[in-house]
Amino acid sequence: MPYPKFVWSPAGGWWGQPKTWKRNTVIVGIGIAATMAFVFKKSAELERRTLYPRVWIPSMIWAKQFKDDSDPNFQPPKSL
Secondary structure, eight states, rough: OOSSOOOOOTTSSOOOOOOOOHHHHHHHHHHHHHHHHHHHHHHHHHHOSSSSOOSOOOGTTHHHHHHOOTTTTTTSSSSO
8 A cells, every 4th residue: 555655744644653752641641630720720719609509519519609608698498
């Protein structure tokens, strides 16, 4: 099967396997983890709910709104 002998692409062309692929993978993984940590932290800081959830949701663990009692109207429903 004929194929071009010289191909350039960001992924390395035909059968590209750079020598530093493990290091590159770790660097990209750390970058993705740091970005996701920042997005999660910012999202948790900005999260506000107008109604108390009817059932338990995971964000109740980290949301500040559930930890402080500054809003007397934000209470669990009396019955489901």
